[in-house]
Amino acid sequence: MKKGMEILSHLDTQGNPQMVDVSQKKITNRTATAQSTVQFPPAIFKQLAKNNFLSAKGSIFHTAIIAGTMAAKRTADLIPLCHPLSLSRVNINIEEKADSLLINATITCEGKTGVEMEALTAASIAALTVYDMCKALSHDIVISQTKLVEKKGGKSDFKR
Amino acid sequence: MKKGMEILSHLDTQGNPQMVDVSQKKITNRTATAQSTVQFPPAIFKQLAKNNFLSAKGSIFHTAIIAGTMAAKRTADLIPLCHPLSLSRVNINIEEKADSLLINATITCEGKTGVEMEALTAASIAALTVYDMCKALSHDIVISQTKLVEKKGGKSDFKR
Amino acid sequence: MKKGMEILSHLDTQGNPQMVDVSQKKITNRTATAQSTVQFPPAIFKQLAKNNFLSAKGSIFHTAIIAGTMAAKRTADLIPLCHPLSLSRVNINIEEKADSLLINATITCEGKTGVEMEALTAASIAALTVYDMCKALSHDIVISQTKLVEKKGGKSDFKR
């Protein structure tokens, strides 16, 4: 049985939300990468690619990267039970692939908990920013997936 | 040709980002609904459902609804080119369906631009909060889709 | 029976939090005044009064007034189900009375809901700021009460 299931079964009887205690954990170097995919109707994607991903609101890539970077730093302010972390690196890159933009966010910190939520938040907000800049073009743009890709430095590493 | 494509072709030559002028638009009552789906491995979903969606961090539903509600109000602070809007309603509900949680966010305002991004941001942050509260259980939880479901009150209504 | 009790008895069966719909309400001019009281041990209060309420961290009154003013503007960001409101006035004054400081916050807006929570938040954060600036002097300083004093412009006026 996976470790988490035990934790769940030890739930206190009230089930109230709490920011769990990490004060006894060691500070380690932690990295996580998450990915959000924004999927476009093929004609729209072709048009955007031809215009170098400039929309009526401006440069899609730069705006999304900056929005994602700023969101990463605000993760603990958005996700109620996340611990505040001092990030030491935020890198976001965007790849074109099959009528989609793949947004990869990689975050690093030295801390007592990992940066998985920071990476997912950065990728999600960058994806929403892409959507915002393109939404006048079609209602058929969707964020087709957001997922953890890799994490290192905690109890156990993970790579999809 | 769709209206948006014309806008794109009229891009100024610099392609710089800008928050577009809505000062001449009329104030109307606007509503939008967006949906994010959090997909679980079947065994994890069954376990959570049996525990009434209480995780080790507390009540998943209430925490996600509040996180999404607060994020809706902060949309213009997260998405760089969004206009600030005075929301008059935020409703978030969560349905269980086929090893997934469907998070529906409906937002209303009276304003010069719509609340599409507010609904998408609320649903996304609520989904990330669900993820955060369950992530100790499995790395195979993903946010499988985030999309606009309906919007009313702007130039043209939309319903998926 | 008071109106609110009926609302409570009409609670939906899920009891999930939501920011209630005010879109059909009329915009009116609304004002509210709230008061927080910070109570000091008599010797400490005498000492502070003699020093014109300057603490080791600086001017207590100005710092508290500004903190309360800024908090008033951030109420909807702090209280999950509050509607965002465009405040048109924030006035905070501080009176000395019987070993206590009485902090009165008066807020005005034109909106669809009242500014009761804004006034209470402003008074509370101003009181916490007073506490912060004096806490090195004694652990026996307390915020002895926070309450609504008056409100006008909604369904029914109130004055304590």
Place this chain on the structure above:
Amino acid sequence: MKKGMEILSHLDTQGNPQMVDVSQKKITNRTATAQSTVQFPPAIFKQLAKNNFLSAKGSIFHTAIIAGTMAAKRTADLIPLCHPLSLSRVNINIEEKADSLLINATITCEGKTGVEMEALTAASIAALTVYDMCKALSHDIVISQTKLVEKKGGKSDFKR
């Protein structure tokens, strides 16, 4: 004479506010607990208790706990001269007692200054959230007291 009084008497002549220098202090594990009390008219309290503290706006306890948790993380953004701290734990619980709700907030961090203000801010915002969710029921609900209960890990421990 208490130590703080000396500090006060050493006030610089300008009395300007400043965030005092803690750079030479040691990092220690620090904990603080604060308590806010929300007092209800007896009939209202009975009604709420019968409804399991669900108000027209939703679950009072969960909403207040999350609001307080998020406020704890934003203390340095609200109280002008507080140092930013990386919290490692936030726990908020709510007890029913004699027509009142007692909100206890316990915060832990490893830092150069204590988390007294974080605990007081968390308790205060949770209390304001309770008030917001119940205010339609009566104007006679008050936050009757907010105080430090205990702190550990600084120059001297304190327990009321």
Place this chain on the structure above:
Amino acid sequence: MKKGMEILSHLDTQGNPQMVDVSQKKITNRTATAQSTVQFPPAIFKQLAKNNFLSAKGSIFHTAIIAGTMAAKRTADLIPLCHPLSLSRVNINIEEKADSLLINATITCEGKTGVEMEALTAASIAALTVYDMCKALSHDIVISQTKLVEKKGGKSDFKR
């Protein structure tokens, strides 16, 4: 004698800060433009211009424009006595001139007070962002001036 001087002479005796009452003012369409100038050592400016204003941290222009746009929306959160305003347009452009970058921010809103502070805040934060992205190149970069250029829609128009 200028109007403002009279206002000053009518100062209340306490001189406490307050967000002044604008509730009786009419809503009008207001615009303001402010300018910040970032001045570079000539050799650094030449080098940056040759590299199309890409620094080691990325595209200077896009990053500064987005930072300024987001700061405009947060003006009332930064400047204590500013009223919150619903901006309907934010446009920031950057011109090269004589070893300097001139950052022009134009803001529009319909409101009871003007957007002068929003324009100045947007220009200032955009200028600081330019500085941040270039500071590794030289300590002799300065923000040589920040000023109002034009405002319209209030009691009296102004154009420098």
Place this chain on the structure above:
Amino acid sequence: MKKGMEILSHLDTQGNPQMVDVSQKKITNRTATAQSTVQFPPAIFKQLAKNNFLSAKGSIFHTAIIAGTMAAKRTADLIPLCHPLSLSRVNINIEEKADSLLINATITCEGKTGVEMEALTAASIAALTVYDMCKALSHDIVISQTKLVEKKGGKSDFKR
């Protein structure tokens, strides 16, 4: 050739913004001082000085100092590629000199990057706050300069 120029020439080919990796850098005690100058028309300055720098909005000095202090703590939230830092001291003082106010902000932290941007942001927001409180008096007030004065604790010290 200055070190920074090399960094620039090693720009990656995309030129996308990123928060650079500081995870391998050592934590050191860092200090920076920045200065903003607010310049007044002589008659206005004389009038303000005679009134002890109280404007119609209240005490200019205290309000500006607190605004600058709070802005220092929010630097990483305003400047997109700044790292979040735990400040251990913020001191802002204001000098009168030749029809100008000189605002000096000194910031200290123990961290992996310096506090240069924090000092510049604190000085800039304090200067904008001074401007806001006096702007009713004249349109000819300008922020005539913002610059780094000194920094210590990084790769190389600097003093203007």
